[in-house]
Amino acid sequence: xxxxxxxxxxxxxxxxxxxxxxxxxxxxxxxxxxxxxxxxxxxxxxxxxxxxxxxxxxxxxxxxxxxxxxxxxxxxxxxxxxxxxxxxxxxxxxxxxxxxxxxxxxxxxxxxxxxxxxxxxxxxxxxxxxxxxxxxxxxxxxxxxxxxxxxxxxxxxxxxxxxxxxxxxxxxxxxxxxxxxxxxxxxxxxxxxxxxxxxxxxxxxxxxxxxxxxxxxxxxxxxxxxxxxxxxxxxxxxxxxxxxxxxxxxxxxxxxxxxxxxxxxxxxxxxxxxxxxxxxxxxxxxxxxxxxxxxxxxxxxx
Amino acid sequence: xxxxxxxxxxxxxxxxxxxxxxxxxxxxxxxxxxxxxxxxxxxxxxxxxxxxxxxxxxxxxxxxxxxxxxxxxxxxxxxxxxxxxxxxxxxxxxxxxxxxxxxxxxxxxxxxxxxxxxxxxxxxxxxxxxxxxxxxxxxxxxxxxxxxxxxxxxxxxxxxxxxxxxxxxxxxxxxxxxxxxxxxxxxxxxxxxxxxxxxxxxxxxxxxxxxxxxxxxxxxxxxxxxxxxxxxxxxxxxxxxxxxxxxxxxxxxxxxxxxxxxxxxxxxxxxxxxxxxxxxxxxxxxxxxxxxxxxxxxxxxx
Numbered sequence: 001x002x003x004x005x006x007x008x009x010x011x012x013x014x015x016x017x018x019x020x021x022x023x024x025x026x027x028x029x030x031x032x033x034x035x036x037x038x039x040x041x042x043x044x045x046x047x048x049x050x051x052x053x054x055x056x057x058x059x060x061x062x063x064x065x066x067x068x069x070x071x072x073x074x075x076x077x078x079x080x081x082x083x084x085x086x087x088x089x090x091x092x093x094x095x096x097x098x099x100x101x102x103x104x105x106x107x108x109x110x111x112x113x114x115x116x117x118x119x120x121x122x123x124x125x126x127x128x129x130x131x132x133x134x135x136x137x138x139x140x141x142x143x144x145x146x147x148x149x150x151x152x153x154x155x156x157x158x159x160x161x162x163x164x165x166x167x168x169x170x171x172x173x174x175x176x177x178x179x180x181x182x183x184x185x186x187x188x189x190x191x192x193x194x195x196x197x198x199x200x201x202x203x204x205x206x207x208x209x210x211x212x213x214x215x216x217x218x219x220x221x222x223x224x225x226x227x228x229x230x231x232x233x234x235x236x237x238x239x240x241x242x243x244x245x246x247x248x249x250x251x252x253x254x255x256x257x258x259x260x261x262x263x264x265x266x267x268x269x270x271x272x273x274x275x276x277x278x279x280x281x282x283x284x285x286x287x288x289x290x291x292x293x294x295x296x297x298x299x300x301x302x
Numbered sequence: 303x304x305x306x307x308x309x310x311x312x313x314x315x316x317x318x319x320x321x322x323x324x325x326x327x328x329x330x331x332x333x334x335x336x337x338x339x340x341x342x343x344x345x346x347x348x349x350x351x352x353x354x355x356x357x358x359x360x361x362x363x364x365x366x367x368x369x370x371x372x373x374x375x376x377x378x379x380x381x382x383x384x385x386x387x388x389x390x391x392x393x394x395x396x397x398x399x400x401x402x403x404x405x406x407x408x409x410x411x412x413x414x415x416x417x418x419x420x421x422x423x424x425x426x427x428x429x430x431x432x433x434x435x436x437x438x439x440x441x442x443x444x445x446x447x448x449x450x451x452x453x454x455x456x457x458x459x460x461x462x463x464x465x466x467x468x469x470x471x472x473x474x475x476x477x478x479x480x481x482x483x484x485x486x487x488x489x490x491x492x493x494x495x496x497x498x499x500x501x502x503x504x505x506x507x508x509x510x511x512x513x514x515x516x517x518x519x520x521x522x523x524x525x526x527x528x529x530x531x532x533x534x535x536x537x538x539x540x541x542x543x544x545x546x547x548x549x550x551x552x553x554x555x556x557x558x559x560x561x562x563x564x565x566x567x568x569x570x571x572x573x574x575x576x577x578x579x580x581x582x583x584x585x586x587x588x589x590x591x592x593x594x595x596x597x598x599x600x601x602x603x604x
Contacts, residue, residue: 109436109438124436125432126428126429126431126432126433126436127428127429127432128432129428129431129432129435129436130427130428130429130430130431130432130433130435131428131432133431133432133435133472133476133477133480134411134426134428134431134472135472136411159495160495160496160497162502168483170435170436170437174435174480174483175435177479177491178435178476181470181476181491181493184493184495186490186491186492186493186495186496186502187490187491188488188489188490188491189479189483189488189489189490190488191483191486191488193461193462193486193488194462194488195462200488203505
């Protein structure tokens, strides 16, 4: 895959999904059943409904079993925990995710902690978070893992590079920092309390923006030749747009991922990849390892 | 406490230990027993023996119960795990630590994972590591917590400051990054694969050096007016020395912690503090929270 100014995530995600489908088929031949994902959706947030529907469709297309538990906004937390525990015990379910955000009144972190860490395909469970930061990663969050593969597919190695991450969420910014650190990048995490964001981002060889403010990053924030990864998903006037002014940044950067069509497709692909790895690991009686299973996949493509 | 060029950790540690002693005495009055710490030492590394002896003595001086299990280097891992499990079930033991490093042949991470997370007073268990990075800290590692209090005692707030950490160990560098991020610093983690370390460290308002290379950091690495925290403990010609050329750096920095007598005493003090917090939390049937219990203590002193 050659590098260009706009780094399309869709062909990279398609290659991951093709490999997922091949591994899922092999698993099915051996185990007599496909890898299975259960998604839990609470309430009626339209974006969350769309995300969950996309994930379920992607599962089916790759030959994975998928089920969606859509519960009303008023579901008591105890019932949610009961559902998670039941799913933990299902031999046909290898991955469980609770779509974030959950309605007020539900403690997301408490529900998350109930998921069997070996089935936590979002990679958000404290045990999986801790494993990453202790240097023994197991199931790694999907968006950071997708970003790593996307970089590799476009020929960018984090090793020895200055990576700057804008945004410190536990979904993207923090786990990505852990991941890029393991990959030998020098990592800086910026956030809303960072004075002079522009000065910090301009130091980056690899700049990842996961803030959620449309058009936050312009050409002035970017070092010439940097790799820019836009994780923002903002809805503005009915259109989806990123945190990066793409056209402007593309003129100075080595490459920039568009929104939509950049990181988003990778996130879904890595969810499937994690589910297949969770299934294989459980069948083989070993802990899952997203990085060993998938982390070097993009290298062969650049 | 006024700021000077040499930031002595001993008076700060003494104030923490005095508060530990007061809280331990109060706990003892209520619970009818003191908070208790069990340390496990495997093999005969002289530095480790000294550390464990120091910790045990500090416990006794603060009115905590302490026991040390010193096992030979050849102890099988299964026996170590058995010991940990037995200690997990002891009502009089609130804190358990396995002194690192352990002899070859023992998987430290596997033993660590057996410690009850509520008794993991080193704060290294994956669940506690994960809790920190998920933004819900429980037991936080002692050295990072001690550094936070030391900074506060000398009037330095991390909020909005550029913190640069040299060293990415799971004992100091990584958890400190998580902690300083929670405290609203912009955090950079450097390591052996960072090209141009000097350029990175010179950007720091707060520079923490935890590499283990004697005299690595000189005046040229330090921004005038920066706070410099030296976590290095190196034995050179029978003397203990840090990673920072202290005298030289003191001339440009706002302050620098000496070695010995800087961070070291804080680490031991915070181990006692974590043990008291673990005891109180278990008695009150809530998760422990090192930061809530101890994190703001230094503020009143500056």
